Amino acid sequence: MLKIHLHEASKRFQYEWIFKNLNLQLTQGDALAITGGNGSGKSTLLKCISGAIPISSGKITFESTGSQIPETDWYKHLAVSAPYLELPEEFTLTEAIDFHFKFKKPLNRTQPRDLIEILYLDQHVHKPVSQFSSGMKQRLKLGLALFSDVPLILLDEPTSNLDKKGIAWYAKLIETYRSNRILIVCSNEPREYEFCSRRLALEDFK
Numbered sequence: 001m002l003k004i005h006l007h008e009a010s011k012r013f014q015y016e017w018i019f020k021n022l023n024l025q026l027t028q029g030d031a032l033a034i035t036g037g038n039g040s041g042k043s044t045l046l047k048c049i050s051g052a053i054p055i056s057s058g059k060i061t062f063e064s065t066g067s068q069i070p071e072t073d074w075y076k077h078l079a080v081s082a083p084y085l086e087l088p089e090e091f092t093l094t095e096a097i098d099f100h101f102k103f104k105k106p107l108n109r110t111q112p113r114d115l116i117e118i119l120y121l122d123q124h125v126h127k128p129v130s131q132f133s134s135g136m137k138q139r140l141k142l143g144l145a146l147f148s149d150v151p152l153i154l155l156d157e158p159t160s161n162l163d164k165k166g167i168a169w170y171a172k173l174i175e176t177y178r179s180n181r182i183l184i185v186c187s188n189e190p191r192e193y194e195f196c197s198r199r200l201a202l203e204d205f206k
């Protein structure tokens, strides 16, 4: 059982404070929406929680069945989908999926061909990712994150580039695969985080 604890966590870039004295406890089953306008610091907070960048003061801890997970191992317990994280563009769809699952175990032993069907990308199996539309890339990013067998899922702007069908697909996918995980969604769009029972407005932590 993964537990994340932020204790007086603060982040600044040079002289600009992005958030200050943030206290938060999350455990599996929790869904948190991080909200705020452009530039409020949503992506920065997500990166701090993933361990990609350090906080300036305070503490973030990951704990699993009573023992603390070292920061260098956090990445093993999480998957991220974000606009600034690139897919391997030179790979075909099948290669990109195989590559991803060299590092992360697939959820419920999902087979690549089944995932491709769930992502409704079966017409594009042999196409290089560089030739995907932005919506197709977004579905692939979300699929790779949600179908990684990890307890922490971090989604930044999950429905960007998705059309109406894609947005409905996202909602259904989340409903099915969020259970017993910690899900964190950074967003300005209520439709992306309606299911989140917990909300954190970054404007409150300046």
Ligand SMILES: Nc1ncnc2c1ncn2[C@@H]1O[C@H](COP(=O)(O)OP(=O)(O)OP(=O)(O)O)[C@@H](O)[C@H]1O
Binding pocket: 013, 014, 018, 036, 037, 038, 039, 040, 041, 042, 043, 044, 045
């Ligand atoms: N590496 C960095 N160095 C300096 N400042 C940075 C860095 N990364 C982000 N910032 C600044 O931190 C602030 C928050 O940026 P961030 O990308 O976290 O906002 P956001 O809420 O995710 O915005 P958006 O909704 O536009 O995606 C901005 O003022 C940004 O310029």
